Amino acid sequence: xxxxxxxxxxxxxxxxxxxxxxxxxxxxxxxxxxxxxxxxxxxxxxxxxxxxxxxxxxxxxxxxxxxxxxxxxxxxxxxxxxxxxxxxxxxxxxxxxxxxxxxxxxxxxxxxxx
Amino acid sequence: xxxxxxxxxxxxxxxxxxxxxxxxxxxxxxxxxxxxxxxxxxxxxxxxxxxxxxxxxxxxxxxxxxxxxxxxxxxxxxxxxxxxxxxxxxxxxxxxxxxxxxxxxxxxxxxxxxx
Numbered sequence: 001x002x003x004x005x006x007x008x009x010x011x012x013x014x015x016x017x018x019x020x021x022x023x024x025x026x027x028x029x030x031x032x033x034x035x036x037x038x039x040x041x042x043x044x045x046x047x048x049x050x051x052x053x054x055x056x057x058x059x060x061x062x063x064x065x066x067x068x069x070x071x072x073x074x075x076x077x078x079x080x081x082x083x084x085x086x087x088x089x090x091x092x093x094x095x096x097x098x099x100x101x102x103x104x105x106x107x108x109x110x111x112x113x114x
Numbered sequence: 115x116x117x118x119x120x121x122x123x124x125x126x127x128x129x130x131x132x133x134x135x136x137x138x139x140x141x142x143x144x145x146x147x148x149x150x151x152x153x154x155x156x157x158x159x160x161x162x163x164x165x166x167x168x169x170x171x172x173x174x175x176x177x178x179x180x181x182x183x184x185x186x187x188x189x190x191x192x193x194x195x196x197x198x199x200x201x202x203x204x205x206x207x208x209x210x211x212x213x214x215x216x217x218x219x220x221x222x223x224x225x226x227x228x229x
Contacts, residue, residue: 003157004157031215033215035217035219037219040221041221042118042120042204042206042218042219042220042221042222043204043206043217043219044218044219045215045216045217045218048215048216056216058216059216091158093158093215095215103160103215103217104157104159105150105157105158105159106157106158107155107156107157107158108157108158
């Protein structure tokens, strides 16, 4: 499967724990985007990364959230000290360039905070 | 900020029925418009898109959408649905071509097609 791979599919954390969500882009793609879908809402842009660089993090909460896309390995979305309001579906997309028409999405990670 | 409104949260219909899903957006400038679909257990995938030109856009799997600028709408249609069209459908809007990776999505419409 050469698509965008996200894991885990489901992640359960207790309040105060850390959540790490992983995204492997499509082969040949060097642009990664993270979106979050809160219950009953649409997906909302969080962050756009290229290899080793954060290009646009205007949609990221200022605290507890961070993202990286290292030279080797998947992109990681990290949420520290999770709270119940972080419960959501987190989608990753990748592209060969910063164009919406070229986005390919993964299946998402459903984070549940108890 | 843009907002995208999808009229129906859940639609249930029988095979061979016609489907129309409403989508309205708030942005008044030049927009790029998308419909995405997520089949159960699968990734989001692009059904169709509109950037310019003919406002009636044909997509994959027999879907089409019509951009009506005066109504700020981009409704999705399919004349005759199949059981395999059961999925969640998302309308999305991109602000402009320079950074349209920042899509704004509607809340989604779950479509259930009964065999």
